[in-house]
Amino acid sequence: MNPTFTPAARALAVAALLALPGLAAAQNVTSDNRGLQALQNRATSLGLVATDAADAAITSQYTDARNGITHVYLCQRVQGIEVYGAVADVHLTAAGKVVSLHSSFRPGIEVLARGAAPTPGLSAQQAVGAAARALGMPAPGNLTVLKAGSAAEGMEFSNGGISLDKIPAKLMYLPLADGSLRLVWDVTLAPLSGDHYWNARVDASSGVLLDKSDFTVSDDFSMLNLTRPLTQATVAAAIKATPATPARPTAAPNSYNVWPLTIESPIHGARQVVTDPADQKHSPFGWHDTDGVAGAEYTTTRGNNVHSYDDAPNNNNASGTNYSPDGGKDLIFDYPFDDSKNAPAKKNQDLAITNLFFWNNLMHDVMAHKGFDEASGNFQAKNYSGEGKGADYVQAEAQDASTASPVRLNNANFSTPLDGGRPRMQMYLWDRSELNVAVTAPAALAGPLNALEGSLGRSLQAVGPISGKLVVADDGSAKPERGCNAPLVNAAAISGNIALIERGKCGFALKIKNAQNAGARMVIMMDSIPNSNTLTRMGGAAPDSVGLRIPSVFITKNEGEKLKIAARAGQVVTISASGEVFYRDGDFDNGIVAHEYGHGISTRLTGGPNVSCLNSFEQMGEGWSDFFALWMTTKPGDVSTTGRGIGTYASFEATDGRGIRPTRYSTDMQINPATYALLGTGSYVTAADGTNPVHAIGYIWATTLWDLNWELIAKHGYNADLKSSTGGNNIALQLVIDGLKLQPCRPGFIDGRNAILKADSVNNKAANSALIWRVFARRGMGFSASQGSSNSLTDQKIAFDMPTVVLANNKQLSAALLDVYPNPASNQVLIRTQVSSSVPVQVELVSVLGQRVFTQTISAARLQKDGLTVNTSSVAPGLYLVRLTTSEGTLTKKLLVQH
Numbered sequence: 066m067n068p069t070f071t072p073a074a075r076a077l078a079v080a081a082l083l084a085l086p087g088l089a090a091a092q093n094v095t096s097d098n099r100g101l102q103a104l105q106n107r108a109t110s111l112g113l114v115a116t117d118a119a120d121a122a123i124t125s126q127y128t129d130a131r132n133g134i135t136h137v138y139l140c141q142r143v144q145g146i147e148v149y150g151a152v153a154d155v156h157l158t159a160a161g162k163v164v165s166l167h168s169s170f171r172p173g174i175e176v177l178a179r180g181a182a183p184t185p186g187l188s189a190q191q192a193v194g195a196a197a198r199a200l201g202m203p204a205p206g207n208l209t210v211l212k213a214g215s216a217a218e219g220m221e222f223s224n225g226g227i228s229l230d231k232i233p234a235k236l237m238y239l240p241l242a243d244g245s246l247r248l249v250w251d252v253t254l255a256p257l258s259g260d261h262y263w264n265a266r267v268d269a270s271s272g273v274l275l276d277k278s279d280f281t282v283s284d285d286f287s288m289l290n291l292t293r294p295l296t297q298a299t300v301a302a303a304i305k306a307t308p309a310t311p312a313r314p315t316a317a318p319n320s321y322n323v324w325p326l327t328i329e330s331p332i333h334g335a336r337q338v339v340t341d342p343a344d345q346k347h348s349p350f351g352w353h354d355t356d357g358v359a360g361a362e363y364t365t366t367r368g369n370n371v372h373s374y375d376d377a378p379n380n381n382n383a384s385g386t387n388y389s390p391d392g393g394k395d396l397i398f399d400y401p402f403d404d405s406k407n408a409p410a411k412k413n414q415d416l417a418i419t420n421l422f423f424w425n426n427l428m429h430d431v432m433a434h435k436g437f438d439e440a441s442g443n444f445q446a447k448n449y450s451g452e453g454k455g456a457d458y459v460q461a462e463a464q465d466a467s468t469a470s471p472v473r474l475n476n477a478n479f480s481t482p483l484d485g486g487r488p489r490m491q492m493y494l495w496d497r498s499e500l501n502v503a504v505t506a507p508a509a510l511a512g513p514l515n516a517l518e519g520s521l522g523r524s525l526q527a528v529g530p531i532s533g534k535l536v537v538a539d540d541g542s543a544k545p546e547r548g549c550n551a552p553l554v555n556a557a558a559i560s561g562n563i564a565l566i567e568r569g570k571c572g573f574a575l576k577i578k579n580a581q582n583a584g585a586r587m588v589i590m591m592d593s594i595p596n597s598n599t600l601t602r603m604g605g606a607a608p609d610s611v612g613l614r615i616p617s618v619f620i621t622k623n624e625g626e627k628l629k630i631a632a633r634a635g636q637v638v639t640i641s642a643s644g645e646v647f648y649r650d651g652d653f654d655n656g657i658v659a660h661e662y663g664h665g666i667s668t669r670l671t672g673g674p675n676v677s678c679l680n681s682f683e684q685m686g687e688g689w690s691d692f693f694a695l696w697m698t699t700k701p702g703d704v705s706t707t708g709r710g711i712g713t714y715a716s717f718e719a720t721d722g723r724g725i726r727p728t729r730y731s732t733d734m735q736i737n738p739a740t741y742a743l744l745g746t747g748s749y750v751t752a753a754d755g756t757n758p759v760h761a762i763g764y765i766w767a768t769t770l771w772d773l774n775w776e777l778i779a780k781h782g783y784n785a786d787l788k789s790s791t792g793g794n795n796i797a798l799q800l801v802i803d804g805l806k807l808q809p810c811r812p813g814f815i816d817g818r819n820a821i822l823k824a825d826s827v828n829n830k831a832a833n834s835a836l837i838w839r840v841f842a843r844r845g846m847g848f849s850a851s852q853g854s855s856n857s858l859t860d861q862k863i864a865f866d867m868p869t870v871v872l873a874n875n876k877q878l879s880a881a882l883l884d885v886y887p888n889p890a891s892n893q894v895l896i897r898t899q900v901s902s903s904v905p906v907q908v909e910l911v912s913v914l915g916q917r918v919f920t921q922t923i924s925a926a927r928l929q930k931d932g933l934t935v936n937t938s939s940v941a942p943g944l945y946l947v948r949l950t951t952s953e954g955t956l957t958k959k960l961l962v963q964h
């Protein structure tokens with residue numbers, strides 16, 4: 066210990082001495098120290114010295130009611146102060162056997178701490194002010210202490226008028242890049258804009274911001290559209306166009322007229338009146354209770370699990386007065402739906418808030434049956450069991466920011482503070498613009514142009530229809546049509562007309578600005594790449610930041626060239642252009658609601674409810690969320706090979722559209738070829754600014770979980786009762802949820818695979834291990850695969866093999882191990898397997914008469930990775946047997962050839 070104690074340091078040391086050994090400031094005070102002891106007993110094998118784990122503390126601990134596993138989550142401490150990011154998890158059976166243990170404790174922590182300043186120069190209040198300043202927030206007002214505690218235990222302050230929630234602050238050690246420790250204040254602030262929920266670490270002496278993470282996970286889909294101003298013109302016109310509301314049946318008490326379970330959105334199925342939907346076990350007092358005593362506390366869309374309300378102005382309900390529909394004493398939430406294309410969002414507000422309320426409750430109830438419950442840190446106002454922390458129901462904000470300036474579109478996000486902190490779900494409108502840009506003269510060129518609007522300037526929809534003469538820009542340079550030099554030489558000719566400018570040399574914004582300054586009413590930007598049909602969405606700056614007021618559209622080089630030649634030849638070229646924007650409401654896309662809620666589940670379950678650690682580069686947060694969305698919307702009779710897009714409703718697509726991911730989800734690798742090998746390649750790399758392609762990463766992971774779900778359905782059947790424990794779909798979700806609890810903090814794909822295998826061993830005595838291996842091997846996460854660092858996207862080893870033990874004792878191997886598609890086949894067929902073989906695999910095609918029409922030997926590695934494509938165009942139509950002979954046994958499957 067440092068001998069030069071200041072009074073502050075002494076106070077700290079005393080506080081540390083007074084703290085119960087092994088217990089952090091977390092809520093789960095328990096006398097069960099088996100997890101802590103297990104960790105301490107294994108210190109040496111974890112590369113630690115005894116003192117590294119001597120002062121470890123439990124951040125949370127709970128026993129799973131279904132499988133009896135006690136999950137213990139710990140943090141490393143030195144001198145009673147937590148070390149940020151140094152955590153461990155230990156999982157024990159009822160008998161005390163350790164089934165899994167991970168640690169990221171830092172070796173030699175005492176020596177490292179000696180180099181760090183032992184006392185904070187700033188008080189906790191000063192640290193809150195410093196963090197706010199560093200994060201660009203206003204200075205906090207009167208910070209009153211809501212929960213007192215020592216610096217090392219942490220304390221909570223009031224929101225200071227700058228945060229949407231109470232402000233926790235705690236003294237910690239932050240490991241720096243060079244391995245040294247720095248004493249910091251860990252401060253959590255939720256700015257009033259609702260865009261972020263910062264967990265920041267500032268130097269405890271200087272107040273300098275050293276590290277931050279965001280509790281908000283954002284699902285930006287089109288950054289370019291986020292700041293486009295909404296005009297009220299369309300909305301007003303749309304009100305007139307709205308058909309009369311049809312008569313509705315009178316609903317029974319406690320009913321909701323919504324798109325219920327397994328219906329993904331209004332394009333996927335009909336709305337229905339659902340009566341008494343609250344789960345008897347996990348919402349025993351109904352969805353409108355908050356006190357655990359019979360009788361609803363709210364007749365609005367508010368209750369123990371969620372409070373859903375309108376947030377069109379994006380004030381984030383700071384005053385607590387945002388609007389929620391009221392179902393009256395009978396709790397009847399039955400509102401009309403105007404599904405006309407140009408219906409204003411406001412007209413469907415009651416229904417949007419109701420549907421959002423319904424689906425948040427549904428996620429709560431279904432997932433509680435799978436083990437996301439009070440003990441493990443779920444979202445409830447009151448915890449009826451007394452386990453875990455309450456006061457953290459979801460704040461679900463419908464039609465968020467739809468009348469705010471700037472408007473937010475094409476997005477959704479979810480903020481997950483630690484257990485006891487209220488999450489926020491923000492659901493936005495989605496837009497789609499329809500452009501009509503056409504040449505009206507000369508007759509030889511007349512006809513529609515293939516055009517795309519960007520985010521620069523005002524939209525055609527906002528400006529209204531434009532028609533006029535096209536004038537080619539002339540900036541006086543060797544390539545005058547690029548319009549980069551100001552002022553334009555032919556400004557007089559351009560004034561009052563439409564400017565044609567070619568891409569290149571300078572940015573779009575400057576070109577448009579030059580045309581605007583010359584008096585142009587609109588810009589048609591032609592591409593500079595011949596024969597390209599790809600239209601570029603012009604963007605790069607918020608519209609008003611560059612002072613652009615005129616609309617602009619992008620067309621191809623080939624179309625633009627014809628117009629340029631005609632105009633320069635002296636012909637009068639005229640253009641007409643108009644645009645209209647339509648909106649869809651994310652509140653009706655149940656897949657997106659489930660996805661957002663899913664972020665809360667994966668965040669609370671990984672590392673325990675009192676630590677937030679889904680922040681490694683490989684972490685699969687978006688993947689779990691997509692999987693939950695797909696899982697909740699699987700209907701009886703669905704088949705595994707059908708492609709499923711995410712967000713098809715919000716993206717104005719048909720139900721078989723691609724949605725917002727690289728491909729649709731499917732077990733058919735022709736539809737969805739994703740494997741672990743994609744990670745770190747192409748668009749699956751870390752960007753120059755350090756951001757990761759989280760949705761692309763998640764897509765690979767969700768693909769694998771989706772395969773797992775269907776393999777288990779094939780084995781155990783589908784159970785339409787989603788709260789049951791039987792049926793392949795329920796077994797799959799249970800493995801995924803338990804995998805979240807069992808995996809280490811900051812996980813990668815192989816950590817996730819191992820946790821699912823572990824969950825199967827705990828839940829099902831490893832009855833599905835061969836199936837799980839097969840699924841992961843098929844997507845590149847086989848037995849020999851490794852993830853390298855979970856914080857790098859480029860150091861993985863991909864493998865498509867299965868452990869030999871799985872394949873042992875099985876000479877006639879299961880047909881499920883052999884992929885043959887398409888089947889029936891016409892001109893070619895792809896044959897693939899994950900089975901390993903110490904000798905080259907013989908692949909044969911045998912007719913029903915036993916005649917071999919094809920034979921080839923190929924390495925097992927190639928069959929595992931790429932498969933073998935066989936040309937069947939000259940094979941006579943009929944039934945054949947595909948036969949593979951490996952060192953582990955034979956595989957056969959029937960194949961029909963048709964021409």
Ligand SMILES: [Ca+2]
Pocket residue numbers: 350354355356357358359360361362
């Ligand atoms: Ca009540």
Ligand SMILES: [Ca+2]
Pocket residue numbers: 259376379380381462465466491
């Ligand atoms: Ca909001």
Ligand SMILES: [Ca+2]
Pocket residue numbers: 439442443444445453454455456457484485
């Ligand atoms: Ca909770």
Ligand SMILES: [Ca+2]
Pocket residue numbers: 683813852853854855856857858859860861
């Ligand atoms: Ca890696």
Ligand SMILES: [Zn+2]
Pocket residue numbers: 282283284660661664686687690
């Ligand atoms: Zn997401």
